[in-house]
Amino acid sequence: MAGIPEHLLKRAQEAREKAAAEAAGATTPAAASSDAGSRISADLLERSKPAGGGVALAEKPGAVVAGTPTNGSIPYGAGPGGHTQRLLTVVKSGSIQDVKAVPVDKVHTWPHLLGVEFVAALACTAFVFVFSWFVNAPLLQAANFNQTPNPSKAPWYFLGLQELLTMFHPMIAGVTIPGMGIIALMFAPYLDRNESNRPEDRKFMTSLMTVHLMFWAVLVIIGSFFRGPGFNFVFPWREGIFFEL
Amino acid sequence: MVQMLEQKSRLTVKDRVTKLNESMQGSQAWNSIFRPGSIFRKGYSDSPRNRSYVVMNSVLYHLHPVKVKRHAVKVSYTLCLGGLSFFLFILLTITGIFLMFFYRPTSANAWQDIQSLHTSVTFGLMVRNMHRWGAHLMVLSVFLHMARVFYHGAYKAPREFNWVIGVILLTLTLLLSFTGYLLPWDQLALWAVTVGTNMMGYSPVIGSQVRFVLLGGVEIGPETLLRWYVLHVLLFPFVTVIFLAIHFWRVRKDGGISGPL
Structure with a gap:
């Protein structure tokens, strides 16, 4: 009986106090419960009143009669206030049943998620629209196989690779390093066996990723803005920017 | 009355x-x-x-379940990057279909078509701008989405395989962008792609064969333009849509987006 919830204990206490008050007021519980305000109808109460011991049981097999009457109106075994049910015990969920579904705090997709998505999509469209209004996409001279522009640059996301080309053999810079990068990225979840996703538990992976991302970003920035004619190093504030998106 | x-x-x-x-x-x-x-x-x-x-x-x-975890709708957690990548993909499909009406992928017509798109098609320049800037933005948002997922450790069990699909989608995004880069057929496109495909030729064993198939010859030429056009408007979008479908399905099957840190 150790684990009775507090509100049930409180309710039982209140009922006991009420019964005591009624007993002090010299009102019989049966009379009180057969009031017009009672929730148990009068005929049911009548049936639950044992008329004559075993005869009552034989005559009305369906009626809830617990045993021999004590002094007339109150059924045997009734609690304070005349209730015929009692709280035997409270079994907490999880003590007998194995509860698998842990309740999760959830919200409706509409409007909580769809609203956010809609606003994000609108903002994105507005940004692209306004940007396109003011900045035109480049269109240079028609393609000419006989005239190589100086410098010739790859699209910006490949400029890190082009930058590596200045340092390594094309096979290393153009194939091995990006290939290894993609493969390492794909296998990251299988190589990283640390189960925690808390930042303080995965300082090594966070630093490793940051170092690589920064390394890549620096290469792209150098390739984009610090490389001029002949793919030689230039300062953009001195020689200008040799970069088209 | x-x-x-x-x-x-x-x-x-x-x-x-x-x-x-x-x-x-x-x-x-x-x-x-x-x-x-x-x-x-x-x-x-x-x-x-x-x-x-x-x-x-x-x-x-x-796409969505009826209810999602309360923390999953926090913009500060996802920054909407995955959703925006997908939205940009849709935006690029719509603007791309518009551009297809005015473009012929032949070396004689391609550049002229873009030129007349600028000058004589209603909203032609505007739609081309949106397509180009949207494409650069998509490369950026897919990349940032990957970084966000990594820093949250969201690739860990049970989402390992969805991360692999995500890396494939990142590669596909780069390929989509790169194949589109050639299509205006101007000096920028031609020589940027020349630099890019030269690197490809150095792959061991199959490098030169793959390059030959992709370029339709040993050097970039009119055949390359047609091949990259088909890759850009059909093959890569088709493959991307398949992987997107698996990606989104796995997000739900793996229990929605990853939990708070």
Whole structure:
């Protein structure tokens, strides 16, 4: 009986106090419960009143009669206030049943998620629209196989690779390093066996990723803005920017 | 008496609209379009039941569950990057279809077509700008989405395989962008792609063969333009859509987006 919830204990206490008050007021519980305000109808109460011991049981097999009457109106075994049910015990969920579904705090997709998505999509469209209004996409001279522009640059996301080309053999810079990068990225979840996703538990992976991302970003920035004619190093504030998106 | 009858028979605009609405929503055509329980069939008032029906009785149910974790809708956690990448993909599909009406992938016509798109097609320049800037933005947002997922450790069990699909999608995004880069057929496109494909030729064993197949020859030429056009408007979008479908399906099957840190 150790684990009775507090509100049930409180309710039982209140009922006991009420019964005591009624007993002090010299009102019989049966009379009180057969009031017009009672929730148990009068005929049911009548049936639950044992008329004559075993005869009552034989005559009305369906009626809830617990045993021999004590002094007339109150059924045997009734609690304070005349209730015929009692709280035997409270079994907490999880003590007998194995509860698998842990309740999760959830919200409706509409409007909580769809609203956010809609606003994000609108903002994105507005940004692209306004940007396109003011900045035109480049269109240079028609393609000419006989005239190589100086410098010739790859699209910006490949400029890190082009930058590596200045340092390594094309096979290393153009194939091995990006290939290894993609493969390492794909296998990251299988190589990283640390189960925690808390930042303080995965300082090594966070630093490793940051170092690589920064390394890549620096290469792209150098390739984009610090490389001029002949793919030689230039300062953009001195020689200008040799970069088209 | 006559006045009273006239007043009774006169319908206000609101009455007419209500009546029209009722007859439309009761029609067979309407009922065959919208499923029972759809908010277009029985109107919408804000209740938990109707909130569920909005998702349950629409095609959105393929993408979203009826309820999501409370923390999953926090913008500060995802920054909307994955969703925006997908949205940009849709935006690029729409603008791309528009551009296809005015573009021929031959070395004689390609550059001229872009030129006349700028000068003589209504909103031509605008749509081309949106397509180009949207593409750069998509590369950026996919990349940032990857970084966000990594820093949250969201690739860990049970989401390992979805991360692998994500890396494939990142590669596909780069390929889509790179194949589109050649299509204007100007000096920028030609030589950027020359630099890019030269690197490809150094792959061991299969490098030169792959390069030959992709370029349609040993050097970039008119055949390359047609091949990259088909890759850009059909093959890569097709493959991307398949992987997107698996990616989104796995997000739900793996229990929604990853939990808070």
